[in-house]
Amino acid sequence: MTLRAGLLALAVAVALAGCGLADTEATPRTTSDAAPVPSSASAAPDGPAVVPPPGSESRVYGSNPGAIVVAIDAGHGGCLDWGVPDPSERGVELAEKTMTLEIAQRLRDLLVDGGVGVVMTRDGDDALAGDDYPPLGCEGAAWRDVNGDGVAGFGPDVPEATRTRDELQARLDLANLSAADVLISIHINSPSEGGQRIEVAFSETFYTDETPWGPTSTAALADAVQQGVMGALDPLASYERGDRGTTAHNLYIVAPPLFAPTAERPDPAKQPSRGGLMPVVLAEVGSITLREEHDLLASADGQEAVARGLLEGVAAYLAGRDLAARISLADVPDVDPPSATTGDGPLFWARAVPDGRVALRLTNSGMAAWPDDLRLVVGWAPSNQPYLAQAPAELVPAPIGVPALEPGASATVEVDLATAGGGRMLAWISLMSGENTLADLGSPALQLSTGAP
Ligand SMILES: [Zn+2]
Incomplete structure (x- = not known):
């Protein structure tokens, strides 16, 4: 069972962190209370700032x-x-x-x-x-x-x-x-x-x-x-x-x-x-x-x-992996394993949904540029489990544009995740292209919970 779309209120504020080249293919925005874009950037002024791939000598995914x-x-x-x-x-x-x-x-x-x-x-x-x-x-x-x-x-x-x-x-x-x-x-x-x-x-x-x-x-x-x-x-x-x-x-x-x-x-x-x-x-x-x-x-x-x-x-x-993503809370590192809880049940649980608007860092971790139709989707499900074993039946697109990031590049977007459900709820946040989410392709969704069971 999942919430109906109407119960899920998503709002967006475009993150306008200062630095970084922006992708000119970023989906146009309607919000435009933009801070000045640095002169070195070529971004659409109301798109999210795109952090270009850092590049590296790594044998493993050198893009980032x-x-x-x-x-x-x-x-x-x-x-x-x-x-x-x-x-x-x-x-x-x-x-x-x-x-x-x-x-x-x-x-x-x-x-x-x-x-x-x-x-x-x-x-x-x-x-x-x-x-x-x-x-x-x-x-x-x-x-x-x-x-x-x-x-x-x-x-x-x-x-x-x-x-x-x-x-x-x-x-x-x-x-x-x-x-x-x-x-x-x-x-x-x-x-x-x-x-x-x-x-x-x-x-x-x-x-x-x-x-x-x-x-x-x-x-x-x-x-x-x-x-x-x-x-x-x-x-x-x-x-x-x-x-x-x-x-x-x-x-x-x-x-x-x-x-x-x-x-x-x-x-x-x-x-x-x-x-x-x-x-x-x-x-x-x-x-x-x-x-x-x-x-x-x-x-x-x-x-x-x-x-x-x-x-x-x-x-x-x-x-050889074309389409992939890492979705993280913007204020935590990409590598941030959960800490073990005490007790006699599961050790590891989804982290809590932050209060207020939620800043998400989206990173293209695949080898191909993201397609233009990529959109952020969110589903909720009531659950006492540590996290969801599979996607909720219904995923709702968030009304934000997702930049067509190059491999290794990232951008930060903000969404309001609101649920009218009572009891503990789990959120499943992924990206969707066509009929598939990237979770369907093996890039795990970001999962957040509204609290302890
Ligand atoms: Zn063995």
Whole structure:
């Protein structure tokens, strides 16, 4: 259920921040209480000031790497380490969780060096949704029911299929509310046959082909990541490595934003309550069961190679992404992940709608200039959830012009977001071209809430 258009009052004031070249193709305005435009600018006097792309040497989206957010998920983590197998049976030093974290940190450093925003789902041997199971020696934080299924924790009373759902949901929530452009989940395989570990080395990458934006962009990300990792690791390997390519397969972290169980896919335990709102891939970068590969992935050289391969994959994917946007509150940085709340439910929640007029920074984070028909759209939905898993049924155009920004350029517009709804409401703010919003294409909407549930 959403508000009717009549309940949504949107008004605009054009932001006239001083500097910047303006785009001559900006949609004409009717408001004209304009401050003087700097003489260096060629803007229409009543259009929003356009900040040109800063440019950079970054391998990743050189037009404006600061407008890109890469969410990096170091697979596994915490004392219990998802409890499979018993953590007391393996060493920590060379565990999958240790290597994935080291690779994730190297990837983070490479991206940050290039000016790209990064959100880490963990930056230590941590778990977000609880790590408390004394029978296996783990006495960490209390369990939280993040995905709202009424089940939390670990142990014989908790079905095996539900063990990691809350942890994975918390990681998805962090990436979603950071409006990440991509989420890269890093794992290392332990291949087995008939219950026996097999000594074989290969890379493979998983993605989902059931996203609202179709398989195209997520498959492209998976292909780019797979090729990046293969290309980086092969030259270092003195043994045979396989390329198992990419596979469309719905794992919890690699699943559509919201789907219903079907006969072919009956397991709701694998269904996130709020799936990734951007292309997500799970990269099994190598295999831990072949000793030589294990040693390579435990080495600085091997980890750096994987990180560079992942970086190349992200860079190649973004270089092929035409239409994309970052929508932020103008007074907060583009990279501003939510802080974890306390309590026993979800950790991460949509930020509150600011009072009064809301200044939004719109940035073209794609490779093509924005089309002339792009318009800002807002939808509201009543909800007690941390944020919306999908767009409200009705999206209302805001009566403002959106400049046809060049790649990397940005502009600030102001809107009045008013809702007559009672109770907690969530706003979903995106850009629309033709029949598609950019959220439909994998650029997450900005989500704001009217308060705590
Ligand atoms: Zn794993």
